[in-house]
Amino acid sequence: MQRDTVAFTPYATIKDSFLMVVFCILFAWFVFYVPNFLGHADNYIPANPAVTPTHIVPEWYYLPFYAILRAIPNKLMGVGALGTSIVILAFLPWLDTSKVRSANYRPLYRQFFWIFVIVCVGLGWLGSKPAEGGYVIVSRIFTAYYFLHFLVILPLLGLFEKTKPLPNSISESILSPAPAASVT
Numbered sequence: 001m002q003r004d005t006v007a008f009t010p011y012a013t014i015k016d017s018f019l020m021v022v023f024c025i026l027f028a029w030f031v032f033y034v035p036n037f038l039g040h041a042d043n044y045i046p047a048n049p050a051v052t053p054t055h056i057v058p059e060w061y062y063l064p065f066y067a068i069l070r071a072i073p074n075k076l077m078g079v080g081a082l083g084t085s086i087v088i089l090a091f092l093p094w095l096d097t098s099k100v101r102s103a104n105y106r107p108l109y110r111q112f113f114w115i116f117v118i119v120c121v122g123l124g125w126l127g128s129k130p131a132e133g134g135y136v137i138v139s140r141i142f143t144a145y146y147f148l149h150f151l152v153i154l155p156l157l158g159l160f161e162k163t164k165p166l167p168n169s170i171s172e173s174i175l176s177p178a179p180a181a182s183v184t
Contacts, residue, residue: 005170054130063127064120068146070131071139081143088150095150097158104173105164109157116149 030037042055058066068085072078088095103110119142126139167173 057128060124060128063125064123065127067123067127067139068143070127071136071143081147085146088147092150092154096154098161098163099158100163100166105166106157106161107164108161112149112153112157115145119145119149 042053057063065082065085069078069082072081098106098109100106103113123139123142123146126135126142129135
């Protein structure tokens with residue numbers, strides 16, 4: 001009989017413990033020896049309470065959501081879209097209606113996923129740009145796609161996509177024999 005799983009301990013426990021120690025050493029080096037290494041030079045400019053800087057942007061991980069906020073001209077709607085763009089991630093398990101969760105067996109989903117990744121990276125880049133001209137138009141298009149991806153594409157894709165046949169077990173998909181290389 002063939003087993004479909006690998007024992008969690010000791011392999012994963014030792015591997016994860018080693019990685020945690022390496023991370024803590026690296027983190028301690030940053031904290032104790034070079035605390036300002038990842039800081040931005042603008043953080044050392046004295047603040048002028050009478051003027052809001054034009055170049056002010058949030059940290060990189062907030063930039064896509066900041067671009068969504070600025071893409072909508074109405075301030076209240078922009079804040080609503082910002083909140084919805086984060087809350088919608090909590091409902092992702094119910095929005096993806098496909099019975100198959102692995103992208104390995106969903107070729108159409110994989111294409112839409114990579115488009116979504118490009119849109120998110122684009123929103124991050126646009127969040128660091130000034131809210132004027134072509135940047136606003138592109139961020140509005142990307143914002144619309146962001147919401148369409150979750151509210152329209154994922155539910156419909158799960159209903160209409162034809163998936164590849166699933167393997168009988170986990171080990172069958174991993175341990176299946178590789179196709180023989182042709183010798184010419």
